[in-house]
Amino acid sequence: MVSNYEPYERVLEDTVLRLMRTDDVIVIQVISKKRPEEAKVAFYKSVFNNLNAKLNIREEDLLISIVENTSVD
Known part of the structure; x- marks a missing residue:
């Protein structure tokens, strides 16, 4: 959404x-199963690199917020 x-x-x-954020801030919330820290960091970097290449955004x-979820949820 x-x-x-x-x-x-x-x-x-x-x-x-x-x-110090500007009015151009982008907020992304992800619902995901538990992942290792390395996978999260790689995801953060990938999202930023892709958005920066297209939109020239600042870090x-x-x-990005990840909400961890289990199959029971």
Whole structure:
């Protein structure tokens, strides 16, 4: 699913990393079975590299969240 939100409709606070995001921020939420850390890092890099090649985005403007799910869920 894809949803567009105006900047005033988004609240993306980063209280730990102190990132400075712009209004061009992209948020991706993935629901997935548990994966090794290496697979997650490779996924993050792949998504960023592909989006950056097409949209020239900044690393700070990409937020990827993985929600882990099991077959019972």
